[in-house]
Amino acid sequence: MKKIIYSWALSKRLHLLIWTLFILYETAVVGILFSLFANPVVYLVHYAIIISIFYLHSDFILPRLMSTKMVFKPLYVLFAVIVLIIIYIMMHYIADLGMIKAGLIQQNGKYQLNFAVIARNLYRGLYFIGFSTGFYYLKKYLLEKKERQILENNRLQDIIRLQEITQLLSDTEIKFLKAQINPHFLFNTLDFIYHESRKSAPLAGEAILRLAQIMRYAISSSINEFGSSLAQEIEQVNNLIYLNQIGSSREQFVSFNYSNELAEVQFPPLIVLTLVENIFKHGEIHDRGHEASIRLSIIDNLLLLETENLSKNKAITEESNLGLSNISRQLSLAFGEKSNLQYGQYSDGYFRTKVEVKFISL
Numbered sequence: 314m315k316k317i318i319y320s321w322a323l324s325k326r327l328h329l330l331i332w333t334l335f336i337l338y339e340t341a342v343v344g345i346l347f348s349l350f351a352n353p354v355v356y357l358v359h360y361a362i363i364i365s366i367f368y369l370h371s372d373f374i375l376p377r378l379m380s381t382k383m384v385f386k387p388l389y390v391l392f393a394v395i396v397l398i399i400i401y402i403m404m405h406y407i408a409d410l411g412m413i414k415a416g417l418i419q420q421n422g423k424y425q426l427n428f429a430v431i432a433r434n435l436y437r438g439l440y441f442i443g444f445s446t447g448f449y450y451l452k453k454y455l456l457e458k459k460e461r462q463i464l465e466n467n468r469l470q471d472i473i474r475l476q477e478i479t480q481l482l483s484d485t486e487i488k489f490l491k492a493q494i495n496p497h498f499l500f501n502t503l504d505f506i507y508h509e510s511r512k513s514a515p516l517a518g519e520a521i522l523r524l525a526q527i528m529r530y531a532i533s534s535s536i537n538e539f540g541s542s543l544a545q546e547i548e549q550v551n552n553l554i555y556l557n558q559i560g561s562s563r564e565q566f567v568s569f570n571y572s573n574e575l576a577e578v579q580f581p582p583l584i585v586l587t588l589v590e591n592i593f594k595h596g597e598i599h600d601r602g603h604e605a606s607i608r609l610s611i612i613d614n615l616l617l618l619e620t621e622n623l624s625k626n627k628a629i630t631e632e633s634n635l636g637l638s639n640i641s642r643q644l645s646l647a648f649g650e651k652s653n654l655q656y657g658q659y660s661d662g663y664f665r666t667k668v669e670v671k672f673i674s675l
Contacts, residue, residue, distance in 0.1 A: 323368055336360055352417045363441050364406045370445040371452070401438035402431055416459070465654045520559055523552040531583065531632060543609070544576035544583045550607065553586060557593050572608035577618065580670075581643045586619045587636050588666055596664065597621030618668035624658060637666070644668065 322329065324554050336356065344350045374393050381391055393531035412418045511518030530549045550569060558565050569589075589607055592598065598605045637656055644652035648670050656666040 332360075332364060336522075354417050355412055358408050358412065358535060359405065359425065361463045362401070362408060363437070365443050366397060366401050366404075366438070367445045370394075370442055371449040372665055375449045383481060396406050397442060398438045400433060401442075402426075402434040405431060405434050405437075419631075492556050509577075516559060520556055523556055525551050527556075527586075530588075542576065543580045543585075546580065546582060547571055547576070547609070550585055550589050553589055553593075563599045564601075566604040567592065567598055568609070569607045571607075575609055575611055575616070576598075578611070580616075581647045584643060585669070586639060588618070591636060592620060592622045593626055597625050598622065614671065616668075616670040618666075619664055620666045623662055624664040644670070 340350075341663070370393075375390075375396065378386065378390055378393060409418060410424060413420045413424055430495070510521060528548050530545060554567055554569060558567075581590060585607070592605050596605050597603065600623065603623040606620070608617070608619045610617050637654070641654045644654055651671040653669045655669075656664070658664050
């Protein structure tokens with residue numbers, strides 16, 4: 314309870330300070346000028362009535378009347394003020410009667426609701442209701458000013474964000490243009506080297522051609538993330554196998570088996586290519602008795618992609634794990650719960666991956 318009272322007093326500290334200073338001022342002025350000092354309870358009761366009427370008018374009556382769309386709103390406000398003045402006069406009169414009976418106020422003769430009592434309380438009532446009305450409009454002005462500041466700050470934030478987005482788009486456009494220029498220059502150069510080298514070194518020329526095809530496919534795939542067909546991926550896998558075989562001084566044993574009906578299946582690009590690249594990076598592929606294999610098939614509307622290779626390392630490397638995590642994310646984005654990726658190092662020394670995708674449209 315103490316915490317609640319303390320929290321309330323802290324939030325209303327300015328109001329409490331102003332009312333305290335005002336009460337002390339009025340009490341001191343009246344006491345000094347007229348030599349009248351009443352019992353503290355009398356001050357407490359009368360100022361409690363004044364403060365109650367003040368906030369009743371500013372915080373409840375005016376906000377409700379001013380927020381409505383009445384045709385004769387000024388008349389309703391005037392009526393509310395008249396009623397409030399009557400309540401104010403009657404509350405003070407009843408409070409004085411009670412305190413006279415309790416002996417807190419000395420009264421000669423019978424205390425009546427006469428013109429003098431009504432006039433005195435009428436003046437005081439209008440005085441405080443006037444201040445209450447000013448307080449209401451001051452609060453309203455400060456609140457509207459705060460809302461305007463918030464709107465202005467939001468507008469400035471929107472302008473800043475728009476400028477940032479514009480700058481980001483500009484930077485992205487420049488980077489995109491650079492990305493278009495650099496590969497274009499690279500492919501033109503590779504094309505020139507290919508045509509020149511195939512005259513004297515046909516094998517080198519073929520290698521350059523296939524490398525250019527893989528690079529072009531990888532770059533175009535980054536733009537069209539979900540629109541590649543398996544036929545394109547299969548072609549680049551064959552290119553990758555070819556390049557690794559001609560670039561190795563030792564014979565490699567890698568088989569790639571796939572069904573022709575998979576050619577038109579839409580599949581996220583670079584997944585098969587990444588799995589095959591992992592075989593060449595981390596697999597033992599020079600042993601005829603332990604041939605690495607890549608198998609692509611479709612059975613009862615279920616696409617299966619399986620790889621198997623004897624592993625050089627017993628543990629999955631961080632690089633390989635990152636690539637497999639990226640594949641898992643690609644599959645999830647493209648197919649959701651219809652896809653599944655399993656991989657692991659087995660006790661026989663083989664590393665195996667298995668991708669399953671259901672409900673493939675051919």
